[in-house]
Amino acid sequence: MPHPANHWRVTIDLLTEILGRFLIQFQSPALAFLLGGILIAACGSRLQIPDAVYKFCVFMLLMRIGLEGGIEIRHGEIVSMLVPAVAAVAVGCLIVYLGRMVLIRLPGVRPDDAIATVGLFGAVSASTLAAAMVLLEQQQARFEAWVPALYPFMDIPALVLAIVLANIQKSSASGVQRKKIRIMPIVLESLQGSALSALLLGILLGLLAHPESVFETFYDPLFQGFLSVLMLTMGLEAYSRLVELRAVAHWYALYAAIAPILHGLLGFAFGYIAHVLTGFSPAGVVLLAVMAGSSSDISGPPTLRAGIPSANPSAYIGASTSVGTPVAIVFGIPLYIALADWIFGSAA
Amino acid sequence: MSLEAVKVVVITEKLIAEKVCALIEACGATGYTVVAAGGKGSRSIRSANRARVVDEFSNVKIEVVTPDVAMANQIAESVIDEFLNDYSGITYFETVQIVRSQKFRR
Numbered sequence: 001m002p003h004p005a006n007h008w009r010v011t012i013d014l015l016t017e018i019l020g021r022f023l024i025q026f027q028s029p030a031l032a033f034l035l036g037g038i039l040i041a042a043c044g045s046r047l048q049i050p051d052a053v054y055k056f057c058v059f060m061l062l063m064r065i066g067l068e069g070g071i072e073i074r075h076g077e078i079v080s081m082l083v084p085a086v087a088a089v090a091v092g093c094l095i096v097y098l099g100r101m102v103l104i105r106l107p108g109v110r111p112d113d114a115i116a117t118v119g120l121f122g123a124v125s126a127s128t129l130a131a132a133m134v135l136l137e138q139q140q141a142r143f144e145a146w147v148p149a150l151y152p153f154m155d156i157p158a159l160v161l162a163i164v165l166a167n168i169q170k171s172s173a174s175g176v177q178r179k180k181i182r183i184m185p186i187v188l189e190s191l192q193g194s195a196l197s198a199l200l201l202g203i204l205l206g207l208l209a210h211p212e213s214v215f216e217t218f219y220d221p222l223f224q225g226f227l228s229v230l231m232l233t234m235g236l237e238a239y240s241r242l243v244e245l246r247a248v249a250h251w252y253a254l255y256a257a258i259a260p261i262l263h264g265l266l267g268f269a270f271g272y273i274a275h276v277l278t279g280f281s282p283a284g285v286v287l288l289a290v291m292a293g294s295s296s297d298i299s300g301p302p303t304l305r306a307g308i309p310s311a312n313p314s315a316y317i318g319a320s321t322s323v324g325t326p327v328a329i330v331f332g333i334p335l336y337i338a339l340a341d342w343i344f345g346s347a348a
Numbered sequence: 349m350s351l352e353a354v355k356v357v358v359i360t361e362k363l364i365a366e367k368v369c370a371l372i373e374a375c376g377a378t379g380y381t382v383v384a385a386g387g388k389g390s391r392s393i394r395s396a397n398r399a400r401v402v403d404e405f406s407n408v409k410i411e412v413v414t415p416d417v418a419m420a421n422q423i424a425e426s427v428i429d430e431f432l433n434d435y436s437g438i439t440y441f442e443t444v445q446i447v448r449s450q451k452f453r454r
Contacts, residue, residue, distance in 0.1 A: 306364075
């Protein structure tokens, strides 16, 4: 049995490690622009990022991620994706199911709003994923090319499960025989969303065509610049949504502050199992944790608005955009990288 | 030359614009106009041109000129019944003078 002092030293080492990562991360462009956006919005700045520019940034990011994935999948083997994909589905569903059990019991929280909120937190944020990928690539951490393709495996089951649970909730509350929920339209709508369409098209083009020249001269060099504009927009939006969040129960703010980290750790645990079973890379485990910890801000909200119309969007979008996403990026990403360093050695 | 008619205006979420338009056509209207809208209502302030992380939550103003009051009522009632319990929005009538009245009848 190791001496108790060793435990302390390990804990202190880990804390110093995480603290050091935070300091580096605070200066990374992605986070600096996010915080900058929040800052100038708080100062009442009239700076606006036009809607079309924002949408183009999202497209650039996901097309670049998709193309790179597709190009590399062409050379790699995709069979090893199976276990992590199952883990992604399990994490997405667990977040929604467990989150619902907790959130629904809190005072002042309407069941519909609670289910929509956990659905959004189970879904995946493309911008958070992109920020984590940039950070890992800067550290020359290698992850399997198909890791970004795990996105829909977590995103869609979470949204579908949330909508199904909301419908069950509604029919049991009203006592009316419940309508059969058709799942395919929800899946289809998620796939047709702007973020997933761009990602899947990118993967397809990378896989079937030879887009290397356009990838190397256009998408890859511009990636970080567009990510900074996107982060600035997210910061502006985060601040403006805070006002809406204040109008709903404070439990949402608390949930949104804690849940991303817990979800990320859950994702990390499942990633670790995949690592033991199939040799899933440490950086891949980190990205799975980032996906689990992120909450959808682009494609999730409209899907939920259409699927659970009775839920108040101020509750779930306010929680996700103004608290969840900043927490997932600022605290989540460095935490999982530090954790991976600690558990796997310097591999991540 | 001009003729009096009723215009139904629906200001609501872009997310359901397509469904509202389908409903308007189902009521027998021959056409409609959709424009981007912004402003303040009982739910929140919505900006017309600032970047929104979720574009589907921006607002639209749908206008439809109806040849008779019955159709106008039918459109307003069915929009309210079907959508405005869950989605944000308002609907109102305006009296307008139309020319080329045959364009508003099937």
